[in-house]
């Protein structure tokens with residue numbers, strides 16, 4: 240079972256301005272799909288004039304043609320998101336009928352069809368997040384720039400004209416109202432569902448399966464974008480390594496990072512990177528066996544036996560196996576463009592077949608190393624590149640006498656191979672994001688990985 244680490248993890252997901260524009264495009268598509276053939280509620284408007292009174296009814300309204308408005312979403316520093324619409328076009332057909340005792344009396348049917356053309360929906364919706372991080376709509380105003388209503392019916396022209404003005408007013412008010420009702424009752428739940436289901440989990444490794452499981456802690460807004468502060472829990476082979484205390488999440492200073500051109504930025508703090516590496520150490524994952532044709536003690540041309548003839552003499556016809564493992568959790572410091580890694584490892588050498596009378600390793604060396612790790616992400620794959628800057632080896636235990644010092648002097652390349660396996664090729668995670676993405680870029684900054 241995994242040991243509990245007393246650390247907290249922190250990840251911030253920022254939706255940048257471009258990301259919000261994409262969300263606006265998505266909303267435009269939603270409107271495009273949900274508006275046409277939609278039935279509008281029936282309207283009833285009473286009227287009273289010098290010559291008659293009664294009610295005008297408008298019913299069976301349907302949207303025949305619809306061009307969604309242009310949409311812009313922006314965030315502000317007052318913890319508010321604004322969604323504005325501009326332009327757009329809709330054509331609505333309906334039926335109308337006047338219910339009046341006067342017209343009934345004179346037996347004139349006052350009814351017919353309506354054709355409405357609406358151009359320009361100017362609206363602003365204000366959104367915020369409540370204490371449970373649920374998105375809520377705080378205001379909505381809508382205004383139709385131009386509304387043309389055409390009445391058709393078997394009524395005298397001046398009467399039609401009189402009713403047309405009354406009906407236009409009613410329809411305008413009703414559509415403006417209805418837009419806000421629809422956005423509140425249908426669009427908002429749709430957005431809330433998108434936000435809830437957005438797969439923020441990060442895959443760190445597939446074998447073993449390591450996930451950084453994200454849950455929303457807090458949402459902040461600024462003119463630069465919407466920041467979702469995530470609480471991250473490390474799930475190692477279906478077991479929680481750590482559930483962090485939300486209060487202890489370290490703060491990442493996003494403003495210190497260079498501005499971004501991506502839709503979404505995901506920023507992981509150094510502490511989280513450090514904790515993942517530490518968990519890998521404690522889970523025994525930072526352990527590897529190096530096998531290579533070079534590790535034969537007897538050969539024709541080039542192998543460890545030809546480089547160190549004493550070794551060939553002492554251990555003829557064998558292949559050496561080198562096992563490398565970390566002694567303690569490596570320390571990772573993130574800097575601009577690169578990271579520094581401090582690692583203490585143990586190398587153990589086993590001969591194959593074993594020496595008669597010797598159990599286990601014939602040589603144990605500890606190596607204290609510093610190296611530079613740079614990382615890249617391309618086509619959804621993360622790759623690490625290593626450059627060892629210091630390696631100090633010490634022989635701890637030897638069954639091969641003085642030769643051990645010579646072997647020790649050759650140990651660094653093996654450690655480099657081992658580290659490359661751990662961190663270089665080990666970082667070959669494909670598709671770390673559990674959502675479709677393109678054009679990813681990975682960059683290292685002081686204290687954070689973006």
Ligand SMILES: *[C@@H]1O[C@H](CO)[C@@H](O)[C@H](O)[C@H]1NC(C)=O
Nearest residue numbers: 257258259260261262263264
């Ligand atoms: C939004 O849609 C417009 C027009 O369809 C397009 O030009 C623009 O690139 C889209 N924006 C994003 C961020 O995808």
Ligand SMILES: *[C@@H]1O[C@H](CO)[C@@H](O)[C@H](O)[C@H]1NC(C)=O
Nearest residue numbers: 278298299300333334335336
């Ligand atoms: C309204 O539409 C329904 C079907 O959509 C139709 O059955 C009904 O007759 C229409 N009402 C009038 C008065 O035309």
Ligand SMILES: *[C@@H]1O[C@H](CO)[C@@H](O)[C@H](O)[C@H]1NC(C)=O
Nearest residue numbers: 436437438439440452453474
């Ligand atoms: C993230 O992973 C956790 C644990 O496996 C899972 O319960 C949750 O549903 C995942 N979230 C998403 C959005 O996939």
Ligand SMILES: *[C@@H]1O[C@H](CO)[C@@H](O)[C@H](O)[C@H]1NC(C)=O
Nearest residue numbers: 244245246247484486487488
């Ligand atoms: C978490 O924060 C509390 C105070 O907010 C502090 O007392 C505690 O030591 C912190 N724990 C860790 C692991 O940093």
Ligand SMILES: *[C@@H]1O[C@H](CO)[C@@H](O)[C@H](O)[C@H]1NC(C)=O
Nearest residue numbers: 537551552553554555556557
């Ligand atoms: C090593 O192997 C070679 C060829 O297989 C054999 O001739 C030689 O005697 C072996 N040496 C020892 C010391 O076993």
Ligand SMILES: *[C@@H]1O[C@H](CO)[C@@H](O)[C@H](O)[C@H]1NC(C)=O
Nearest residue numbers: 567568569570581582583607
């Ligand atoms: C490695 O070992 C040295 C000497 O024991 C120690 O000073 C250093 O802190 C260790 N480094 C790490 C990363 O554990």
Ligand SMILES: *[C@@H]1O[C@H](CO)[C@@H](O)[C@H](O)[C@H]1NC(C)=O
Nearest residue numbers: 641642643644645646647648
């Ligand atoms: C190991 O290398 C050091 C310098 O890197 C050298 O001084 C020493 O003599 C070497 N030891 C052996 C046994 O080759």
